[in-house]
Amino acid sequence: MSGSVANADLHCHSTVSDGLLAPGAVVRRAHGNGVDLLALTDHDETGGLEEARAVAAELGLRFVDGVEISVSWGDDTTVHIVALDIDPRHPELAAGLAQVRSGRDERAVQMGAELDKVGIHGAHQGALRFVGNPALVSRSHFARHIVDSGHARDVKSVFDHWLAKGKPGYVAHSWATLPQALGWIHGAGGLAVLAHPGRYRLSNKELRRLLVEFRDLGGLGLEVLSGSHSDEEAGEFARYAREFGFLASRASDFHGPGESRVDLGKLPQLPADLAPVWQRFR
Numbered sequence: 001m002s003g004s005v006a007n008a009d010l011h012c013h014s015t016v017s018d019g020l021l022a023p024g025a026v027v028r029r030a031h032g033n034g035v036d037l038l039a040l041t042d043h044d045e046t047g048g049l050e051e052a053r054a055v056a057a058e059l060g061l062r063f064v065d066g067v068e069i070s071v072s073w074g075d076d077t078t079v080h081i082v083a084l085d086i087d088p089r090h091p092e093l094a095a096g097l098a099q100v101r102s103g104r105d106e107r108a109v110q111m112g113a114e115l116d117k118v119g120i121h122g123a124h125q126g127a128l129r130f131v132g133n134p135a136l137v138s139r140s141h142f143a144r145h146i147v148d149s150g151h152a153r154d155v156k157s158v159f160d161h162w163l164a165k166g167k168p169g170y171v172a173h174s175w176a177t178l179p180q181a182l183g184w185i186h187g188a189g190g191l192a193v194l195a196h197p198g199r200y201r202l203s204n205k206e207l208r209r210l211l212v213e214f215r216d217l218g219g220l221g222l223e224v225l226s227g228s229h230s231d232e233e234a235g236e237f238a239r240y241a242r243e244f245g246f247l248a249s250r251a252s253d254f255h256g257p258g259e260s261r262v263d264l265g266k267l268p269q270l271p272a273d274l275a276p277v278w279q280r281f282r
């Protein structure tokens with residue numbers, strides 16, 4: 001990509017997945033916050049990209065097409081792979097994402113049943129009130145309903161009590177495999193970035209195994225700066241990026257005002273010695 005980039009944000013969500021703002025509103029907010037290079041990366045879904053791209057063009061904001069793919073890795077670990085600079089119309093990617101999305105309805109029914117057993121009744125119906133895209137019911141929508149109905153004070157505590165792995169409303173699920181996700185991304189001309197590596201609660205040994213496998217499959221980038229990382233984790237993943245030769249990404253993972261800790265474009269700058277992932281954009 002030619003020209004300098006002062007404020008890139010390469011990971012965020014709209015109402016097309018589990019964000020709170022419509023795709024165009026996400027782009028307007030990013031622009032207002034000073035972002036000069038943006039990727040919209042809804043979960044398993046590219047339906048917001050056209051609107052986002054059109055608004056970005058109006059505002060003169062550089063925009064790349066993205067998606068965040070849900071992947072099952074190892075022994076029931078869910079990891080997220082952010083695909084950047086993809087062709088969203090590529091048939092294999094589109095079919096792959098449709099397949100990943102297709103399991104969500106049944107999972108949501110099961111989550112409703114599990115939550116019912118622990119005294120949270122009607123959670124599935126309740127979650128649907130918060131869903132912007134019927135093909136994409138996520139744990140975030142359940143969390144918003146559970147807060148709204150007075151069972152918890154915020155979304156984070158809903159995950160801590162009910163929805164995180166090992167909690168009563170968590171339902172194990174098979175997403176894409178890592179080779180599938182990287183195959184779709186590369187087929188669609190994009191590059192693959194491992195999202196928020198600090199979130200997976202893996203041992204050092206498991207994390208290294210994931211990084212090696214990801215790199216061997218052609219994965220290029222690591223979210224060094226993420227809205228879900230502490231300063232300490234940012235330092236840790238900067239070291240992993242150096243050791244493994246990964247490009248570095250800057251990724252708020254913004255979902256909405258009042259819900260996300262880090263707003264669009266508000267992360268610190270990447271360490272100067274790391275090569276930023278946007279150097280590889282077309």
Ligand code: AMP
Pocket residue numbers: 018043070137138139140155156159160164255
């Ligand atoms: P799903 O794809 O349905 O499993 O939902 C995953 C989404 O839940 C993530 O993309 C986040 O938006 C949200 N999420 C996961 N863990 C947490 C957490 N501990 N606190 C707040 N949101 C979370």
Ligand code: MN
Pocket residue numbers: 013018043140255
């Ligand atoms: Mn999300």
Ligand code: MN
Pocket residue numbers: 068080195196
């Ligand atoms: Mn994620």
Ligand code: MN
Pocket residue numbers: 011012013068253
């Ligand atoms: Mn995300």
